[in-house]
Amino acid sequence: MPFSIHSSSGHRSERSRFNAPLIGALTNHIQKVVKSCSREVRAAVDGRRMPADALELLRAKNAALRHAYAYPASENRSRGRALHVRARMLEVKNEERSNLMEDITPSHQAFWKLTKALKSEGYLPTPPLKKADSSLAVDDVEKAECLADSLELQCSHTIPPVDIHHITRIEEEVRYKTSLEPRDDLSPVSLDEVQKLVKNLNAKKAQGLDGISNKAIKYFPIALLSLLVAIFNVCLKNCYFPSIWKEAEVIGIHKPGKPRDLPATYRPISLLSGLGKIYERILKSRLSEYLFSKGLIINEQFGFRPDHSCPQQALRLVEYITDGF
Template structure:
């Protein structure tokens, strides 16, 4: 017997083992093979073509392998399910059931059926599990009523306490976040939406029905004229579906305009889906999502460490002591406070489709905040500037990884980590950065040679300088040498 096994984690029955089996028609089924597959205590569905026929599974007659399987399953109290429709038709036009499923410790209701809509001689078999096997395939979408959200947060947002200490600021940030989260949850509901399907018109469906009738007629008679009719209708049905899909696609393209819809479609078409393979972690090859997450975490933990090689430890200690001293003593130099206008401007400029951080508050939710909430958030940011305190909860991030282009996705070092920070923290960070740039500019702390992250500068300006040197050397009949270097994982190792 040939068998391939996978395990999946389900909500209702826990771990579920799926086994694909095949036993050749000229080989008798062995109980030892079945014991190997079904001897564990895990919920198992073993399905396939065992060439084991028996009347209890809707076959026309029993064969030796079918009797062996019947005795094996009766002895171990296993469920064997066979579709009521034939899965194969012989050249004599006789239908029979060859593909079956063996269920062990599967407590969910099920329904099994044979599908005759395809063009193969062997019909595929569908096994439905669950309380509503006849239900539509659906997906759940969460929608929020933003008008109700504004009213709810206006009613439930607690008044802002005095922000004189860091503890008061910390509790105010926590209460402000929780008020937004509660309002989002209260004004959101899950909407069940059917998955996309082509929904062909009645004319195309009629062609498909004629094809299926011709196929069943040929399977009963095996007449050459019926086979010819079936092949003609199969080709006609295939072409009709292609024409319908092309018409749908052209209609969708006609609706695209030179706005976000056009560029969004372009991005979807350009992106290639890259499945996540097994990961080579520190503990070997891993397969499950939890094990892959641990492998990435181990790699990031190894990478994000300070590089102490050739480090000036005395200078590091001096800097750390100076930082501690400044944190212990109050700095009386004032930082220009922010305003509700500046806060609202930064919120409006944020990208709506950005993923939220750990708090789940998206940029779309921030753009719907009423004036009262914007005023409280402005007071919180001003307290951050005044007290020199940034909340610890805003320093935590969810880390996701993306595959680097042209790199093997099986190795953690070939993936780029992205930190998803709180949207509230990013707005506050933008305010702090603008004040820091003002201080740096007033005191000329950055040398003129640095062009990175500097206003009114670009890489083109820097490239112009070596071009001028090379041109001057060329005119003087002199050689010009250039040295480029790139520090691998510099950000991961730099002392922050």
């Protein structure tokens, strides 16, 4: 018997039990493959070539330090300080910066890296956060709970619904509509469509909770992409969105210029699954096509529509007012 979201709540749980193990097995398989194909990369080192005299000074200083450690006498310790290595290193850095500023152009890749470095604050550790009871959250677990409580407070309703009966009636109507058989079938997902979506993925985007990066998805073989197509079609046919793709890793990003010890000054960034994002794009294309073909989107709607923009809508408003005079 095929699963359907429009049948009953019992079938929903059956469908969930059917899809969750399949997607979980696929995720585990991909994680194992990625781990087996990954290699440990050594930490990046400064590859700049220093002048020969600076290198000779560094070697002499290191030799003096080793000698002073083996024979801790005052003259041995002063020998390393007399080399003036720090002053020479500062001169080398200043010379490199001067040469960079003379040679750099807006088309140079280092130009934008330098601009970003000057604008950013750099890495700053998160200080202890103040809880609602004025106590401090010190360790990472306490900070995470503190941020979660703050987000829950910001996203909760401050004023209770005015008409509970009206809200209940709307919820019942929605449940009734979703219990009906779908009138129109959405077009199935093709392998070519998934390949194009995977090709357009940004490889630099952060991965979600499943640990599968967009870069890894770009290396999926045809067999694995075909399995994804089958999963997408099953979900699409049964009007189902896997709950595992709704889970996100939430990271708090500090708002510039705000106190760093208040949880309300951190904005949440949700890192979702890359596979779930592909399925979201598939759903969006089909829902948009259906809404536009049925004329369910009014002409005045300009937001989140292709070939429409807010300035264009503002221009239409100005023309409408001008024609009124």
